[in-house]
Amino acid sequence: MLRVCQTAEEVSFAANGITGTGMKAFDGVLQSNIMLKTLNLSGNPIGDEGVKCLCNMLVNNNGIQKLQLNSTDLGDEGAKAIAEMLKNNSSLRALELNNNMIDYSGFTSLAGALVENNTIRNIHLNGNYGGALGANALAKGLEGNKSLRELHLHGNSFGDEGVAALMSGLSLHKGKLTLLDIGNNSFSAKGAFHVGGYVKKTKSLLWLNVYMNDIGDEGAENIADALKQNRTITTIDLGGNNIHAKGVTAIAEALKDNSVITFLELGYNPMGPDGVKALSEVLKFHGNIETLKLGWCQIGAKGAEFIADMLKYNTTIRVLDLRANGLRNEGASCLARSLKVVNEALSSLDLGFNEIRDDGAFAIAQALKANEDVTVTSLNLASNFLTKFGQSALTDARDHVYEMSEKEINIFF
Numbered sequence: 201m202l203r204v205c206q207t208a209e210e211v212s213f214a215a216n217g218i219t220g221t222g223m224k225a226f227d228g229v230l231q232s233n234i235m236l237k238t239l240n241l242s243g244n245p246i247g248d249e250g251v252k253c254l255c256n257m258l259v260n261n262n263g264i265q266k267l268q269l270n271s272t273d274l275g276d277e278g279a280k281a282i283a284e285m286l287k288n289n290s291s292l293r294a295l296e297l298n299n300n301m302i303d304y305s306g307f308t309s310l311a312g313a314l315v316e317n318n319t320i321r322n323i324h325l326n327g328n329y330g331g332a333l334g335a336n337a338l339a340k341g342l343e344g345n346k347s348l349r350e351l352h353l354h355g356n357s358f359g360d361e362g363v364a365a366l367m368s369g370l371s372l373h374k375g376k377l378t379l380l381d382i383g384n385n386s387f388s389a390k391g392a393f394h395v396g397g398y399v400k401k402t403k404s405l406l407w408l409n410v411y412m413n414d415i416g417d418e419g420a421e422n423i424a425d426a427l428k429q430n431r432t433i434t435t436i437d438l439g440g441n442n443i444h445a446k447g448v449t450a451i452a453e454a455l456k457d458n459s460v461i462t463f464l465e466l467g468y469n470p471m472g473p474d475g476v477k478a479l480s481e482v483l484k485f486h487g488n489i490e491t492l493k494l495g496w497c498q499i500g501a502k503g504a505e506f507i508a509d510m511l512k513y514n515t516t517i518r519v520l521d522l523r524a525n526g527l528r529n530e531g532a533s534c535l536a537r538s539l540k541v542v543n544e545a546l547s548s549l550d551l552g553f554n555e556i557r558d559d560g561a562f563a564i565a566q567a568l569k570a571n572e573d574v575t576v577t578s579l580n581l582a583s584n585f586l587t588k589f590g591q592s593a594l595t596d597a598r599d600h601v602y603e604m605s606e607k608e609i610n611i612f613f
Contacts, residue, residue, distance in 0.1 A: 209235055214268075215243035220250030230257040230264070237263060242270035242296070251278035255285035262291045270298040270324070279306030283313035290319050298352070299327040307334030311341025314348070322350040326381070335362030339369025346375040354383035354409065363391035367398040376404035383411035383437065392419030399426035399433065408433055411465070412440040420447030424454040431460050439493070440468035448475035455487040462488055467495040467521065473502040480510035488516050495523035495550070504531030508538040511546065518545050523580075524553035532560030539567035539574065548578040552612075556581060561590030565597035568609065574601060580612045 223246060230236070246254070251274050258264065272278075279302045286292065302310075307330045314320070330338065335358040342348070358366065363385060370377065382395070392415040399408070415423070420443045427433065438451070448471040455461065469475075476499045483489060499507075504527050511517070525531070532551065561581065568574055581594070591613050598609045 210238040210240075211236060212240040213244065214240050218244040218246060218250075220247045220253065222246075223250040223253040226254065227257060230254075230261055235263060238266040238268075239264050240268040241272060242268045244272055246272045246274070248273075248275050248278035248281070252281040255281040258292075259285050259288045261289065265291055266294040266296075267292060268296040270296050270300070272300060274300040274302065276301075276303050276306035276309070278302075280309040283309035286310075286313035286317045286320060289317075292320055294322040294324075295320060296324040297328070298324050302328040302330070302334075304329075304331060304333040304337065308337040311337045311339075314338075314341035315344035317345075318347045320347055322352070323348065324352040325356065326352050327355040330356035330358060330362070332357075332359050332362035332365070334358075336365040339365045342366075342369040343372040345373065348373070348375050348377055350379040351377060352379075352381045354381050354385065354411070356385055358382070358385040358387060358391075360387045360390040363387045364394040367394040370398050371401050377402070378404055379407040380405060381407075381409040383409045383413070385413060387413050387415070389415050389419035389422065391415070392422045396422040396426035399423065400429045402430065403432060405430075405433055407435040409437040410441065411437045412468075415441045415443070417444055417447035417450075419443075421450040424450035427451075427454040427458060427461070431458075434460055435463040436461060437465040438469070439465045443469040443471060443475075445471050445475035445478065447471075449478040452479045452482040455482050455489070457486075459488040462490040462516075464489050464491070465493040467493045467497065467523075469497055471497050471499065473499055473506065475499075476503040477506045480506040483517070484510050484513040490516055490545075491519040492517050493519075493521040494525070495521050497525055499525045499527075501526070501528055501530035501534065504534045508534040511535075511538040511543055512541050514543075515545055519548040520546060521550040522554070523550050527551065527554040527556060527560075529557055529560035529563070532556045533563040536560075536563035536567040539564065539576065540570045542571065542573050544573075544575060547575050549576055550580040552580050552582045552584070554584055556584040556586065558587055558590035558593070560584075561586050562593050565593040568594075568597040569600050572604065574605075574607065574609075576609060577607070578610050578612075582612050584613075586613060 218241065251269065274297060302325065334356065363382060395410060419441065420438065448466065476494065476497065503525065531554065594611050598611050601607055601609055
């Protein structure tokens with residue numbers, strides 16, 4: 201197909217059962233096709249031999265800017281071949297190698313290529329086997345690289361030692377990294393201390409993900425302290441880190457004078473009502489949060505009261521996720537009272553998995569009807585305990601709002 205079609209800019213051969221032998225069919229085609237910008241070979245059992253074959257074709261290819269090799273049975277030998285190709289290829293901007301079998305040796309090869317390649321922008325190595333040694337090797341490569349903008353590294357078991365090495369390398373990195381994903385890397389407050397050190401220094405990072413580690417309250421305090429000095433990060437994900445009320449209180453304090461952060465994920469942290477109270481008190485009049493995710497945080501109906509009170513004053517939160525917090529009818533009714541008050545920002549509210557029954561649904565329905573200036577356009581009540589009566593009340597409220605103002609509310613049951 202590619203031999204005939206010389207104008208396609210993006211081609212996907214994903215999940216087509218292509219093996220290493222099948223890669224030979226691309227020989228001569230990739231070298232001559234200069235229009236192709238994106239090549240997706242993910243989900244094929246290409247293996248190291250197939251990747252070696254591909255790299256030989258791409259060494260002198262000047263067209264392809266994005267190469268996707270996720271889940272391709274690629275190991276250290278394949279990573280080594282890619283590294284050699286990167287040393288000579290100057291067109292590739294994005295490289296995806298997620299969910300493969302790249303170990304310390306493969307990370308070392310890729311790190312070596314980063315020193316010599318000055319055009320690669322995005323590298324995805326999620327779900328490999330880097331470990332502390334792989335992180336250490338990568339750190340050395342980062343010191344000498346100036347081109348990287350995005351580094352996706354979640355699920356590599358770096359641990360505290362690996363994260364410390366990585367942050368050291370990034371602190372010496374001469375480029376302008378804007379995105380860093382180190383989620384699910386088995387590090388604790390010790391690793392978070394080094395993440396905080398880097399956050400204090402960086403002048404370019406916009407997006408930070410430390411999701412699903414175990415930094416706890418001490419780690420949250422380290423990162424919160426760093427955020428007080430950082431004025432570039434707009435999106436931060438601290439979900440699933442065993443952060444309690446104490447750690448959330450520190451994060452809340454960091455938001456007081458920070459108008460840069462607009463997206464905050466704190467889901468899957470057992471902050472409870474006390475944690476959400478501290479956060480709500482700050483967000484009433486401070487910060488610039490537009491998306492706030494608090495799913496699975498054990499806040500209960502009491503926590504819903506604090507959030508409801510905050511929503512009466514907050515003017516920035518557009519998207520609010522409160523899934524699976526045991527809000528029940530009492531919590532739903534608290535939030536309903538806030539929805540009756542003019543709120544100029546809130547457009548999406550997620551109350552899924554909250555054990556809400558018909559009485560809670562009725563309260564929300566009445567609130568939607570009562571507020572002529574309602575801004576909510578998306579309301580999720582899926583996986584609750586509503587009968588047809590509760591659903592009908594909400595549907596009627598939706599229709600009423602449309603009749604009165606021609607505003608459409610999407611309600612999900």
